[in-house]
Amino acid sequence: MAVRVIIVGGGIVGTSIAYHLTKNGCEVVIVDEHAPIGIGSSFTFACINYFSFVEEPYFSFRRKAINFSVTLAEEVRAANHVHLSGTLRWGDTGSTRETIQYFASRLQRMGVAVEYWTPGDVQRRLEPNLRLGEVEGPIIRLTEEGWIDSIPFIGRLRQAAIDTGLLAVVTATALHIDTRRDEVCVTTSAGNLHGTFVCLAAGSGTSTLTKALGCKIDVAKDPGILFTASIQPSILNHVVYAGDLHFRPDSNGRVMGGHHTASFDGTDGDALTQSLRLAAELAKVVPSISQAPDIQAYAVSRPVPVDGLPIAGWLPEMERIYVSACHSGITIGPLLGMLCANEILGKSSALPTEFRTSRFKPDVKTHTLRSTEDGPEAG
Ligand SMILES: Cc1cc2nc3c(=O)[nH]c(=O)nc-3n(C[C@H](O)[C@H](O)[C@H](O)COP(=O)(O)OP(=O)(O)OC[C@H]3O[C@@H](n4cnc5c(N)ncnc54)[C@H](O)[C@@H]3O)c2cc1C
Known part of the structure; x- marks a missing residue:
């Protein structure tokens, strides 16, 4: 069966994940209540930097991420939006x-x-x-530092994914997530979305969504x-x-x-x-x-994740729900998104263990299973 991923959040992280999934032939739906792109990624200082992040593995990851963004920008014809101005x-x-x-x-x-x-x-x-x-x-x-013109950069990334014919974008609020044996269903304000996996790239909306799923991941x-x-x-x-x-x-x-x-x-x-x-x-x-x-x-x-480090991985005890959230998303979001997409597709990834979701412990499960026949299809 073809893999279909519902991504909650269309900021720089969610859009990079979507781009890299569609590049690998995967069908994707981005659902975001803010249009046209993620709210955190629209209003941001957007410097790409590593100056005061000197602890490993974060330092090397940030440096690598800047180089990755330059290459990615060339790939999606957005090189004029990445400014390595110093x-x-x-x-x-x-x-x-x-x-x-x-x-x-x-x-x-x-x-x-x-x-x-x-x-x-x-x-x-x-x-x-x-x-x-x-x-x-x-x-x-x-x-080697600089800034990204985030709105047109993310816009180009998203358009490149749309051009594959594999990405749909829905402007709606994700209200509830049900996991079942062979699929997930996201209930949104515009109807239900079904997929193989859900990826939460919801920025500061991560805490609310993960809490409802029984493993609160604190993103302030x-x-x-x-x-x-x-x-x-x-x-x-x-x-x-x-x-x-x-x-x-x-x-x-x-x-x-x-x-x-x-x-x-x-x-x-x-x-x-x-x-x-x-x-x-x-x-x-x-x-x-x-x-x-x-x-x-x-x-x-x-x-801002509670311990300052990026968060990437499957939600503990939830097979079909992947989470990706970070501070400094403009600097690291493009690389983080590529690595998360690889993991969702079952490939090995070079994500540092320090970023893993296993550092968050599941609570008593608070989510309730709901019928996936509750509403109209949204996409
Ligand atoms: C003042 C300021 C300065 C910054 N400076 C820098 C900097 O210099 N360098 C740097 O690298 N970073 C900087 N950042 C941080 C950077 O902008 C963010 O880390 C990044 O944009 C986050 O991207 P994201 O994709 O994770 O989240 P977002 O872009 O916020 O996307 C998440 C999306 O999820 C959506 N969402 C959440 N819950 C739901 C739901 N239930 N249903 C539907 N949609 C939902 C939201 O609407 C949102 O659009 C700065 C941020 C700010 C505010």
Whole structure:
């Protein structure tokens, strides 16, 4: 019998899984309540990086994932959406400078080409539109990091899967999952979907779905603020981490900014008010932002597995339900998705044991078996 996989979640992880499954001749349905692509992957800073993730096996996985995304982008004609523009980092306090120095030294010892620049040289040779007079160096530059224009990149990946004739996309909420001996049924707000396997690539929706299946896998929602401002012509080359503030070039000549700390988590004033504060802070190093005619602000949240590590594998004691969730999905989602697709198809995979679902223990089963004849077919 042909394998049919229902994927809950059409973000970067679910779409990569779908692409690699269809590439292997498998029929796939993506069901997502957010259109056109996954919500976490639509509103994201989207830097592809490994700077402060120096523990193995995560470090090597992230590095490999960046190379994989470059190759994958070429394969689906999305190379212009992956920008290996390099990153710049500097601290704005003694302790943040120390932290950056710590990671830079560790990376150097691990064989990464870490460049040390003075603020003056960065301004003269790399980023002439930044004002770095008050920045205390050194500035760390990594040339193997960058950013992905996530919406068009995922769009190309999804279109390539649709072009195989094997992918259908349903905009609906997955409400309930039944496993049976030889199939699974996903009850959605648009009707029932039947398949051989279900793959949960539901980002921060993972906890609710897995809890209902009797093995809660905790994926928290970490709130944050992002904003974009239009500055024509584009004035920035690198992704920049300046203390807690980060900013980068965005598509269409815009600049995107965000902040690491809790004071910008959406609880202290609305997203626009906070973004205007961030933009004012950013204007100290990017003066032209103060003339930006429009600032668009977004209160967003990222899925964060409880122990920070990616999650991949079959749900414990559930033969037909696969789970894939991670923090930093833009960096690792494309590679993670390819490896998960291989596993769903029964192939061996190079997924590190540290990412395995076996670290989560099943609860007493809370799911109830329901008839699969409850509603109309959705796809
Ligand atoms: C402010 C911010 C900055 C970030 N910066 C970076 C960065 O610099 N680098 C990086 O690599 N990552 C970054 N991330 C994280 C990255 O964006 C996410 O890890 C990634 O997009 C998650 O992809 P995903 O496919 O797992 O989830 P998503 O894109 O969220 O997709 C999951 C989808 O599942 C759907 N879903 C859930 N439950 C159901 C249900 N019951 N029925 C139907 N649909 C359902 C949701 O609607 C959602 O669309 C950032 C995120 C944020 C918010």
